[in-house]
Structures are given as C-alpha cells and as structure tokens.
Amino acid sequence: MGMEQAWLIPAIPAATAAVLILVGKYLPRKGDWLSVLAISASFVIFLFVLKDLADALASGGEFEPGRSGTDWVAFADFKLRIGFAFDQLAAVMVTVVSFISLMVQVYSLGYMKGDSRYGWYFAVQSLFAASMLTLVLADNLLLLYFAWEGVGICSYLLIGHYHEKQSAAEAAKKAFVTTRLGDVGLLIGTILLWRSVGTFDLSEIFAAVRAGEVDQAYLTASVILLLLGAMGKSAQFPFHVWLPDAMEGPTPVSALIHAATMVVAGVYLVARTMPLFEAADGTLVIVTVVGLITTFLSATMGLVMTDIKKVVAYSTLNSLGLMFVALGSGSVTVAMLYVFTHAFFKALLFLASGSVYHATDELEITQMGGLARRMPLTATVFTLGAMAMAGLPPLSGFWNKDELLLTVFDNQNVVVFLLVLVSVVITALYMTRLVLLVFAGEPRNKQIYEHAHEPVPAMKWTTVLLGVLTVFAGFVVFDQIGRLMGFPGGFGKFVFSEEGEAFRVNAGVTASSIVLVLAGIGGGFYFWWGPALRAQAAAQAIPRLYDLVRNKFYIDDAYQWVINRVVLVVAAAVSWYDRAVVNDTGVNGPADLTRFGGFLLKFHETGRMPNYALVMTAGIVVLAVIAFLVGT
Amino acid sequence: MIPLEHFLVVSAVLFSLGVYGVLVRRNAVLILMSVELMLNAASINMVAFAAYTSPERFIGIIFAIFIIIVAAAEVGLALGIILRLFRNRRTANVDEVDQLKW
Numbered sequence: 001m002g003m004e005q006a007w008l009i010p011a012i013p014a015a016t017a018a019v020l021i022l023v024g025k026y027l028p029r030k031g032d033w034l035s036v037l038a039i040s041a042s043f044v045i046f047l048f049v050l051k052d053l054a055d056a057l058a059s060g061g062e063f064e065p066g067r068s069g070t071d072w073v074a075f076a077d078f079k080l081r082i083g084f085a086f087d088q089l090a091a092v093m094v095t096v097v098s099f100i101s102l103m104v105q106v107y108s109l110g111y112m113k114g115d116s117r118y119g120w121y122f123a124v125q126s127l128f129a130a131s132m133l134t135l136v137l138a139d140n141l142l143l144l145y146f147a148w149e150g151v152g153i154c155s156y157l158l159i160g161h162y163h164e165k166q167s168a169a170e171a172a173k174k175a176f177v178t179t180r181l182g183d184v185g186l187l188i189g190t191i192l193l194w195r196s197v198g199t200f201d202l203s204e205i206f207a208a209v210r211a212g213e214v215d216q217a218y219l220t221a222s223v224i225l226l227l228l229g230a231m232g233k234s235a236q237f238p239f240h241v242w243l244p245d246a247m248e249g250p251t252p253v254s255a256l257i258h259a260a261t262m263v264v265a266g267v268y269l270v271a272r273t274m275p276l277f278e279a280a281d282g283t284l285v286i287v288t289v290v291g292l293i294t295t296f297l298s299a300t301m302g303l304v305m306t307d308i309k310k311v312v313a314y315s316t317l318n319s320l321g322l323m324f325v326a327l328g329s330g331s332v333t334v335a336m337l338y339v340f341t342h343a344f345f346k347a348l349l350f351l352a353s354g355s356v357y358h359a360t361d362e363l364e365i366t367q368m369g370g371l372a373r374r375m376p377l378t379a380t381v382f383t384l385g386a387m388a389m390a391g392l393p394p395l396s397g398f399w400n401k402d403e404l405l406l407t408v409f410d411n412q413n414v415v416v417f418l419l420v421l422v423s424v425v426i427t428a429l430y431m432t433r434l435v436l437l438v439f440a441g442e443p444r445n446k447q448i449y450e451h452a453h454e455p456v457p458a459m460k461w462t463t464v465l466l467g468v469l470t471v472f473a474g475f476v477v478f479d480q481i482g483r484l485m486g487f488p489g490g491f492g493k494f495v496f497s498e499e500g501e502a503f504r505v506n507a508g509v510t511a512s513s514i515v516l517v518l519a520g521i522g523g524g525f526y527f528w529w530g531p532a533l534r535a536q537a538a539a540q541a542i543p544r545l546y547d548l549v550r551n552k553f554y555i556d557d558a559y560q561w562v563i564n565r566v567v568l569v570v571a572a573a574v575s576w577y578d579r580a581v582v583n584d585t586g587v588n589g590p591a592d593l594t595r596f597g598g599f600l601l602k603f604h605e606t607g608r609m610p611n612y613a614l615v616m617t618a619g620i621v622v623l624a625v626i627a628f629l630v631g632t
Numbered sequence: 633m634i635p636l637e638h639f640l641v642v643s644a645v646l647f648s649l650g651v652y653g654v655l656v657r658r659n660a661v662l663i664l665m666s667v668e669l670m671l672n673a674a675s676i677n678m679v680a681f682a683a684y685t686s687p688e689r690f691i692g693i694i695f696a697i698f699i700i701i702v703a704a705a706e707v708g709l710a711l712g713i714i715l716r717l718f719r720n721r722r723t724a725n726v727d728e729v730d731q732l733k734w
Contacts, residue, residue: 602734603734605732606730606734607731607732607734608727608729608733613654
C-alpha cells in the first residue's frame with residue numbers, strides 16, 4: 001500500500017455515498033455506520049500512504065509525487081484525466097480532511113440523532129468527503145474543478161438540511177450563488193491556462209510557466225481568475241457574505257465544511273498554484289490585500305455579534321484572511337501550518353458550540369452565562385480552542401501565529417506587519433469576550449442555565465480528542481518532533497514551495513505577539529467580565545460605528561440592492577425577450593401563420609360544383625396560354 | 633374546298649358555347665346537354681382533321697365514333713346520378729347542392 005494507491009482515499013467515500021444515496025434508507029440505522037466506516041478506512045489507508053511518502057523522503061534524492069489515475073477522454077490534443085498526485089501538500093490536506101471528517105461524522109451520530117433526514121445527511125457527508133479528497137489529490141485543474149463544484153453542491157445540500165426553515169433555504173442558495181461567482185473565475189482561468197499551455201495537468205503547467213512559455217499579461221489574467229475562485233470558496237472579501245449565513249446548517253456541518261475543509265479549498269488552490277502566483281507579478285500583493293481586508297472586516301464584526309455560531313464563523317473568516325496574508329507573503333509553509341492547526345481548534349470551537357446549542361437550544365450569547373458550572377468539560381475544551389485561536393502559547397494556535405508574524409516580518413512591508421499585529425489583539429479580544437459571555441459570570445437566563453448539560457459520549461469525546469490535538473498539534477513545527485514521526489524534519493521541512501526551512505524564532509517578533517495576545521485577553525476581561533458594564537458603555541459611546549458593524553457594514557444590503565435593481569431587472573428583460581420574441585414570434589409564429597393561411601384557404605371549398613368547374617376551366621385556359629407562349 | 637380553318641372555328645365556337653353552358657346553367661340536365669355539346673364539338677374537330685390531312689385513313693372518324701360511344705355511356709350514368717339527386721333533395725339545381733363544403 002503506497003502512494004500509487006492514493007486514489008483509494010477518495011474512492012471509498014465516493015462508493016459509499018453512491019450506496020447510501022441509492023439504498024441508504026433500507027440499511028439498518030440508515031447506514032450511518034457505513035459512512036463512518038468509509039471515512040475511517042480512508043484515514044487508515046492515508047496513514048499507510050503517508051508512511052510511504054515519509055520513506056520516500058527519507059531515502060533522499062529528488063522527490064516525485066506518487067501518481068495514479070486513468071485517462072477518461074483522450075483524443076487529438078485534448079485529454080481529460082482522472083489523475084491523483086500525492087505529495088506533501090496533499091498529505092497535509094488529506095490529514096485535515098479525513099481526520100476532521102471522521103470526528104464530525106462520529107459527532108453527528110450523537111448530534112443528528114432523531115433527525116428526519118438522518119440517512120440523507122450521512123450520504124451527503126460521504127459525498128462531501130469524497131469530493132474534498134478528490135479536490136486535494138487532483139493532479140489536473142479540470143478534475144480539481146469538478147471536485148470544486150462537488151464540494152459546492154454538498155455545501156448547498158448540507159446548509160439547506162433544515163430546508164423547511166425559510167432562512168436555511170435562503171442561506172444555502174446564498175452560499176451556492178456567491179461561491180458560483182468565484183467558480184466562474186476558476187473555470188475561465190483554467191481554460192485560459194489550457195489554451196496557452198495545452199494541458200490541464202498541473203506539473204506540466206508549472207513547467208511551462210517556469211520555462212517562460214506563457215505571456216506575462218495572459219498569466220496574470222489567468223492567475224487573478226483562479227484567485228477569484230479561491231476567494232469565493234474561502235469567503236474572502238467581497239465574497240465573505242455567505243459564511244455567516246451558512247451557520248443555518250447543522251453545527252457539525254459548520255465544523256467540517258465551513259471551518260476545517262471546504263473553506264480552506266481556496267487556500268489550498270493558491271498554495272498548489274503558488275508557482276503561477278510567483279511568476280505573475282503583483283498577484284501576491286492582491287492576495288495580501290484581500291486577506292487583510294477580510295481579516296479586519298470579520299474581526300470587527302466578531303466583536304459585536306451575539307450568536308455563538310456566528311461569532312465563531314467570523315473568527316473563521318478572520319483566520320482565512322490571515323491564511324491569505326500568509327500566502328501573499330509567499331509562504332506555503334505558514335499557510336498550510338495555519339490550515340493544519342486551525343482545522344483542529346476551529347472544528348473544536350464549532351463542535352463545542354454545537355454541544356451548547358444541543359443542550360440549551362439557544363444560540364444567543366446574551367441569554368447565556370455561567371454555563372461552565374453546568375458543562376465543565378465542554379467549557380474547558382471550548383476555552384482551549386478559543387485561546388488557541390487567540391494565539392496563547394503553548395497551544396497550537398500560538399505556533400502558527402508566530403510563524404505568520406515571522407514570515408510577514410521577513411517578506412512584507414512594515415504596514416502589513418503592524419496591521420497583522422493589530423488583528424492579533426482584536427482576535428484575542430473577541431475570543432475572550434465569547435468565552436466570558438457564554439461560560440463565565442452569572443447566568444442571564446435561568447431556564448437556559450437549568451437545561452445545560454454535558455453532551456452524549458459521541459459528541460463529548462470527539463470534542464475532547466480535538467481539544468487534546470489543539471494543545472499538542474502545534475509542536476509539529478519542531479524538527480525533533482518531525483523526525484520522531486519519520487519525516488525529514490519539522491513542518492517547515494515537510495511542506496514548502498521553494499525549499500525547506502528549519503524552525504526558527506525571532507525573539508522580538510515572538511515577544512511582541514505574546515504581549516499583544518495577553519493584552520487582548522486582558523482587554524477582554526476588562527470589558528466583559530461580570531455584568532460587562534464597560535462594554536455597554538463603550539458601545540453607547542460610539543453608536544453610529546457600533547450600528548455600522550452590527551449591520552455587517554451594510555454589505556449584504558448593498559448586494560441585495562444590486563440584485564433587486566440590476567440583476568432582477570436584467571432578468572425580467574431577458575425573460576420578456578425569451579417569451580415575446582423567441583417563443584411567441586420565433587416558435588409559435590410560423591405555426592400561427594400556417595394555421596391562419598389554412599383558415600383563409602378553406603373558404604375555396606364552397607362545395608358548389610359550378611365554382612369548381614369555373615376554376616378548372618380558368619386553370620386550363622391559363623395553362624394553354626402559357627404552353628402557347630412557351631412554344632413560340 | 634372549304635378551308636380547314638372554317639371547320640376548326642365552328643368546332644371552337646361550339647366548344648366555347650358548351651363551356652359557357654356548363655358554367656352558367658343551374659339545371660343539372662342542362663349542364664349535361666352542354667357537356668354533350670362540348671363532346672360533339674370535339675368530334676367535329678377530329679373528323680375535320682381526318683378529312684383534310686389523311687383522308688385515306690379513318691383515324692379521325694374512328695375517334696369520333698369512340699367519342700359518341702363514350703358520350704352515350706356517360707350520359708346514361710350521369711342521368712342516373714341526377715335522378716338519384718332529385719329523389720333525395722327534390723331539386724335539380726346544382727347551386728343548392730353544396731353540403732361538401734368547409
């Protein structure tokens with residue numbers, strides 16, 4: 001079992017999804033065990049494949065990714081290939097996807113119990129796992145695009161799981177349409193690259209670009225279009241609007257898709273196509289700017305929102321923005337490290353929120369408070385996740401924040417560095433706020449407080465396991481730990497774009513980040529400890545600004561205006577044209593004309609013999625005259 | 633001898649009168665009579681050509697005999713139809729027989 005069998009990793013969940021969709025309702029327990037079994041099998045196979053990769057790296061020499069796959073369509077100069085390539089970047093992604101999928105599916109066994117569409121839920125979960133795994137293992141852009149669309153569909157289906165609820169159906173539609181706009185960019189970018197290089201295969205495209213065969217303007221256009229696709233899926237500004245609304249879906253779905261896996265597909269895409277971004281001048285600057293805008297927008301909004309899942313959603317947007325800043329600094333290593341650690345603590349935060357929601361049936365943090373006394377374990381792991389998010393050492397989140405600051409310090413100008421430092425403070429601030437308002441202090445709603453209880457084992461132990469990983473996962477940056485696991489070194493030596501780096505520290509940067517994190521946490525306590533009077537006073541001091549942020553900067557309203565005044569107007573015009581011109585005139589026209597002609601002609605059937613005799617005679621006379629004239 | 637054209641003109645005039653009769657007459661029997669007129673006009677035409685172009689052969693005359701035979705048979709049939717029509721609809725007026733219309 002080696003890298004050539006990597007195709008099994010997405011194939012098993014895909015087959016399971018097909019089985020569950022077709023016959024799932026006839027299986028015992030609607031087939032939930034089959035789904036969990038499939039993803040576990042994927043994970044186990046992945047471990048073997050990873051071992052093979054580690055061995056290949058250890059044996060030295062030039063590393064070639066393990067390839068497998070088959071040509072689907074091949075003629076003349078056109079080839080569609082279902083091909084998989086397993087390299088270090090794919091390894092990190094598969095770790096995240098398969099492990100978090102497994103955790104989420106086990107968690108769902110408890111969370112979704114009793115749901116009316118229980119079987120369908122697990123079928124789509126399997127389908128999502130299959131699509132996402134295909135996406136990260138794909139070796140050519142076309143297969144990647146198919147899988148990209150696949151995860152989009154699964155996201156739509158899962159967000160709209162409670163589709164009887166109007167808001168859920170709307171949210172699913174919003175997510176799909178928004179990411180679709182980005183997907184158009186991805187498709188056109190793919191086609192442009194194919195037209196200039198002649199292949200969809202990624203390694204061939206990179207070789208052609210490195211050899212300088214692609215014109216600079218053309219390459220920049222293609223790269224920006226690919227970036228649009230990444231921005232759509234990873235909810236970067238201005239496509240960020242779908243992610244908070246996507247919280248309408250079941251919480252495990254939020255944990256899997258909108259925290260750990262699908263939303264990092266965009267980050268993965270940029271990381272995978274980094275050679276193109278580096279070759280096209282100026283694109284990395286765009287990536288950085290987009291990431292910074294997203295980070296600040298979402299961090300400020302997370303500070304004032306009161307729905308527990310929405311706050312965590314905004315924190316996801318925050319992290320995604322910073323991942324893009326990492327990519328914009330040219331560092332695939334830091335971005336992937338962020339993806340890796342973020343998956344654990346963000347999934348943990350969502351699943352723990354789900355435990356709270358499941359126990360209290362309430363999402364508004366203004367109704368919570370003091371829940372730590374009733375749900376101590378959940379409170380503990382939630383706090384661990386929140387502190388990891390804030391960047392408190394020695395939790396995993398600290399290591400990737402530190403690496404991020406280091407790479408920004410080295411590769412970007414000082415403005416970007418200062419902005420990232422500010423974002424560190426704001427992040428610590430709102431995460432502390434969340435923890436304090438939900439779990440600490442006095443309960444604000446007695447009923448909610450009485451209801452709160454620890455969740456069932458399936459939910460409890462998955463969150464605990466993620467909690468443990470949140471604490472320890474960051475240590476993979478160290479070379480000693482990496483070598484202990486059989487790799488050539490720490491994370492920096494495993495995933496990289498140009499060459500591997502050993503772990504290093506800049507004392508000044510690290511010290512300032514720790515200070516800022518502590519300052520943020522301290523600020524959180526200052527404003528939100530106890531009855532949170534200082535926070536209320538602060539909000540009342542800047543009412544207009546507060547309202548602006550609370551209304552999500554009116555971006556959603558702006559989009560709705562555009563939809564109402566532009567999109568729907570154009571749609572109405574096109575609809576009129578289709579109905580009046582194409583259908584009524586173009587299609588019905590000849591038919592109506594024929595019928596009318598028939599109507600007019602029928603009147604010559606008078607039934608009166610003299611009429612017929614007259615016409616016959618006249619006709620013969622005319623023919624005779626013509627014959628006479630032609631004959632002469 | 634009288635030139636051939638005279639016979640042809642007579643034949644044509646008779647034929648035209650016959651056509652006029654077919655088109656104008658309301659009574660079915662009169663239409664039949666006009667048809668007979670047309671047939672006879674054609675006969676005259678045949679015989680005239682026969683006499684003037686090849687008198688030693690009788691092709692035209694034989695043709696005229698055939699016309700008479702066919703005319704007789706056809707009239708017998710047609711009168712039968714007219715009688716039937718009259719018994720069914722109490723009228724021999726062709727203007728009133730227009731049921732097979734739009």
